[in-house]
Amino acid sequence: MTLARKCSRQTVALLAALMEQPRTWQHGYELSKLTGLKSGTLYPILMRLSDQGLLVSRWKDAERPGRPPRHVYRLTATGLALAREQVEASVETKLDLRPLKAGTR
Amino acid sequence: MTLRTVSRWLSSQAIGLAMRVSPREREEWAQAMTREVDEIPNDREALRWALGCLQTSSYERLKSMKLTSWWPVRWGMALWVALLAVEMFAFGSMVLDYKLGLGLFKLPPYRNPMLDVTPLWEPILALGMGVAFLSAIVLILRRSRVAFWVTVAPFAFIPLLFTGRLRQPDSGMPQSLTPLNQKSLLGFMFLIAGLAITILICRALWQDRRTSAPR
Numbered sequence: 638m639t640l641a642r643k644c645s646r647q648t649v650a651l652l653a654a655l656m657e658q659p660r661t662w663q664h665g666y667e668l669s670k671l672t673g674l675k676s677g678t679l680y681p682i683l684m685r686l687s688d689q690g691l692l693v694s695r696w697k698d699a700e701r702p703g704r705p706p707r708h709v710y711r712l713t714a715t716g717l718a719l720a721r722e723q724v725e726a727s728v729e730t731k732l733d734l735r736p737l738k739a740g741t742r
Numbered sequence: 743m744t745l746r747t748v749s750r751w752l753s754s755q756a757i758g759l760a761m762r763v764s765p766r767e768r769e770e771w772a773q774a775m776t777r778e779v780d781e782i783p784n785d786r787e788a789l790r791w792a793l794g795c796l797q798t799s800s801y802e803r804l805k806s807m808k809l810t811s812w813w814p815v816r817w818g819m820a821l822w823v824a825l826l827a828v829e830m831f832a833f834g835s836m837v838l839d840y841k842l843g844l845g846l847f848k849l850p851p852y853r854n855p856m857l858d859v860t861p862l863w864e865p866i867l868a869l870g871m872g873v874a875f876l877s878a879i880v881l882i883l884r885r886s887r888v889a890f891w892v893t894v895a896p897f898a899f900i901p902l903l904f905t906g907r908l909r910q911p912d913s914g915m916p917q918s919l920t921p922l923n924q925k926s927l928l929g930f931m932f933l934i935a936g937l938a939i940t941i942l943i944c945r946a947l948w949q950d951r952r953t954s955a956p957r
Contacts (some may be wrong), residue, residue, distance in 0.1 A: 676790075676798065681802075705780075
């Protein structure tokens with residue numbers, strides 16, 4: 638199945654970050670550091686990907702005792718396929734996926 | 743109070759507000775966003791994160807607010823469908839009265855060629871459509887997911903009514919459909935406006951069908 642979608646640069650950056658370690662559950666703050674996206678940009682994208690069934694989330698116990706569980710994220714098989722497709726397309730169009738700096742978001 | 747404490751206090755205030763503002767269906771996401779703040783060592787960065795959470799929660803809240811959730815809009819939609827029901831009942835009962843000679847409306851003893859050629863199933867169908875519109879009113883007010891289907895279903899029979907009329911040349915229907923035949927431009931505009939309102943209501947109900955749940 639071809640996933641003919643046009644994603645924003647921010648979404649592609651997030652998909653690329655999630656695709657780096659497809660089996661690892663990643664925290665929001667970690668993804669923010671990897672992509673350079675602020676929480677106000679990152680979470681709407683995560684929500685949208687989750688609503689579209691491209692991303693799964695779950696609560697994971699914090700590593701440090703006494704801390705509340707944190708939300709972690711991972712791509713689904715469909716999400717991974719879309720990520721590959723989008724990252725490949727971004728390479729073709731020479732889209733810069735390095736962490737986005739302030740003012741470029 | 744140091745700058746560090748002020749910054750942390752502002753973060754916690756922003757987070758509290760973000761949690762309150764967030765719509766119910768995004769509550770888990772609001773918790774997810776806000777819990778990350780404790781993991782951010784830098785105070786200024788934590789504050790920026792918290793403000794981003796507030797921005798996201800506010801945006802989600804705005805997205806979740808729908809015009810059709812506002813009761814005057816809901817009642818307005820129901821009122822419009824009620825008018826359609828009244829129209830159907832009036833047409834159905836008067837034609838049935840004429841055809842069967844029931845004398846319910848105390849009509850003068852005249853012959854109407856158009857009603858003479860109208861088949862009996864037409865007023866019966868109109869009464870059925872009226873009943874469907876009445877059910878739709880209840881469903882619209884109860885915010886039911888099936889309100890759209892019940893409102894739209896009677897319209898499926900309208901082409902059947904038109905086909906029936908168009909097959910009878912003496913009914914005058916083909917002529918009455920042309921804009922030139924309308925008595926005034928205003929009347930024609932009312933017809934178009936009525937159609938547009940009905941389409942808008944159906945569109946709103948279609949969108950509600952996917953999101954709303956009975957309350």
